[in-house]
Amino acid sequence: MNKNFDVIIIGGSYAGLSAAMALGRSLRKVLIIDSGKPCNRQTPHSHNFITQDGEKPNLIAEKAKAQVLKYDTVMFLNDLAVSGKKIDFGFEITTQSGETYKAKKLVFATGVKDKMPGIKGFAECWGISVIHCPYCHGYEAKQEKTGILANGDFAFHYAQLIHNLTKDLTIFTNGKSTLAQVQTEKIIRHDIPIIEEEIAEIKHENGYLKQIVFKDHTTFELKAIYSRPDFEQYCKIPEMLGCELNEQGYIKVDMFQKTTVENVFACGDNTSPMRSVANAVAAGNFAGAMINNIMTEEEFS
Template identity: 65%
Template sequence: MEDNSHFEVIIIGGSYAGLSAAMALGRSLRNVLIIDSGLPCNRQTPHSHNFLTQDGATPAEISAKAKAQVLKYSTVKFYNDLAVTGKKIDNGFQIATASGKEFTAKKLIFATGIKDTIPEIKGFAESWGISMVHCPYCHGYELRNQKTGIIANADRAFHLASLVRNLTDDLTILTSEKASFDSEQREKFKQHNIKIIEAEISEIEHDNGYVKNVIFTNGDKAPFTGIYAAIPFTQHSDIPASLGCELNENGYIEVNFLQKTTIEGVFACGDNSAMMRSVATAVYGGNLAGAMVNKELVDEQF
């Protein structure tokens, strides 16, 4: 890239949301830098779904095509590095990277995603994103009419069960601890023949990420083809919080309907600020963030 350290906008995160924001800004002739470390959270997922024109493509294929299109706009630059710190300066912000580079910009867009907290269950990490998934809208059709499990408890399990029940008649909730359901929830499970197993899980038996069996600490084994899991997450980057951006009660960056964070001049989009974790949502949020940042720059300059 050119020896240039100052930009109108720095976008941290160069996957779907970040690239979408960059396209909106590039088409408005804004001087933009995308900083990306090249480790998207869905890199293990074999196919992406529920996104018009790209249904069934691999995440890498979609990202590569998007990046090629975005970088046709000459005012947009892409830098492979990890943003590690950020601070407020006069008339903008400064971002430092792991390699020691420093860049400044008037506005920031965080498209940094979230980091799943993988439980210490043998085989879980290897299957995550392949046949152990998070979202019925992204993966449910491919798991339709199959023997399916849900690793979750309480209201989260109930919510997932209500969605997945529409896709399969063979559904089991795996709480891995004492189940926490009220009488109404248990009655719903009974009506829909949804089973509950409370035994602690010790291993996910799989073949190259495709689940075969769940093994429990008591020695029992249960066969499954696919499993949904509601697992906790953390923000992939701590820079927004270090700048003062507030997180909501669910751990997402707090943004308004224009993707603005609680810090002036800082925007966020994609999985770091949206509960609906999908490619389509990320692209929408990024496009809106890019447009709104451009509008702020216009208002300041016109």
């Protein structure tokens, strides 16, 4: 296997595959490195993505991978990228298996890693009935008995969005509320209860929520609950290379998907709070086009 490429893409899910297609069709030699652990691997169905609405996420990815690999300019490596460094003509990436690969440009489409809170059952329900996005999952939970597991500004934002989908809505702050007084007044005015009791467990059946169990042993029946847990970057190589993160913890990129390090790009969930398949595909496609445009300008100088 030739170990020198025009572009190495780290992360072979929706954003990475989309970037690879744009680059591969532009006759760029591309290597995709992917460890096979997408953040939505528990999610049963993907929505709000035209032509693929309701499809299983892994089937979308498998179809995309098959289409991308029809281009002989693109190679796919099942491995984990563990380190990277700047070299004279570009970058060198080392994988978990001990192999090294070189490229002129890098794309990080590595997503983020959600930090599951210490609530029994949360992780098992994540992406199934504990959900993060009303655009991805809200229609399927419409008019159902629904909760919001959040506090402060996040809780208020969710309340505004989700009240449009169901009026049987309750906010669980999992401790003392940090909502501002004006936010609390608006929430109460829309008949949305705020419960501050701490949560001990989420009872479920195969990831489908049945009830919340509080630390005082009382319970609350629900069909779905929205939450946005803390996260960290799944891949640490961008930070190793000097890429800056913004205040929210996303990789900082400009309007061309460029990071703060020259010739390093990023796209998808690692750069944006809009976590959806459609957004990842769009960002990857744009990143690929921008990289090819930069390379053509360099070659044509």
